[in-house]
Amino acid sequence: MSKWFEWRIDFEGQKLSEIISQVTIVLFAVIGFVYGFLNQDLLATMYIYFGGIIFTSILTLPPWPIYNKHPVQWLPEISEKDVK
Amino acid sequence: MYNLLQRANSIFAFAMTVTFGVLAAIAIATPFLPSSPSAQITVKDIQVISYEYMTQGESEFAFVKLNLDADLTSLFNWNTKQLFVSVLAEYETNSHDINQVILWDSIIQSKEEALIKVSELHNEYNFVDITTSFRQVNASYSLYWDVMPYVGVLTSGQTKSNHVIKFPPRSNEYR
Secondary structure, eight states, X not given: OTTTTOOOOOHHHHHHHHHHHXXXXXXXXXXXXXXXXXXXXXXXXXXXXXXXXXXHHHHHSSOOGGGGSSOOXXXXXXXXXXXX | OOSHHHHHHHHHHHHHHHHHHHHHHHHHHGGGSOOOOEEEEEEEEEEEEEEEETTTEEEEEEEEEEEEEEEOGGGOOTTEEEEEEEEEEEEOOSSOSOEEEEEEEEEEOSTXXXXXXXXXXXXXXXXXXXXXXXXXXXXXXXXXXXXXXXXXXXXXXXXXXOOEEEOOOOBSSOO
16 A cells, blocks of 8 residues: 555655645745735635645645656666676 | 655645744734724613622612614624623722623624614623612713634723713612
């Protein structure tokens, strides 16, 4: 089970997903606050903000192809012959 | 950020921090919203009657009948859960400088209920002085309210009491 949900991404993808998650969460918080304040509706603020967290999770949790564009290039394997 | 668990962990940890920021912003912004509550209390009738009261012996009870006309709808903003409203009688005696007696109170949970119009309101609670007699003091009547928010600090307010009425002398029978 845990093997199927490893969902690994490469180093560049990790950097990208961190930036995307932080920017979208803060963005939804600001939009929710402004919308709720202007419409005097606290429930709308909460719906927009927590909906934004779910949206961010969908955007950054699965290993979308964009996060695996820079796979780590390992050095070629050293054979017995090269060592000698 | 390398596998699912690490990404989920960091997203929810960050979201938790931002949540507190949002709640703090709501708490800070709310007091700046304008409100213009108004209330008018007119006393229709006061009677003072003496009864046996617990172990103190004879004690004077006041019976107040008043009209209450208040518009507290402007106190309902996005962050108002409910209001606690009370009518207080305030007076000064020779022995005690500040006397406040709650005559009536109510919990208001919606904007529609915040338009209060009650006539012939009798005091809900016993109106007695801390000493056993009122000695015909002058009392003023005003409306106090506490605003209970969803997020943030509890605020309160009151109307200026300008309606000062002298207590009548004690009568023997309730009319």
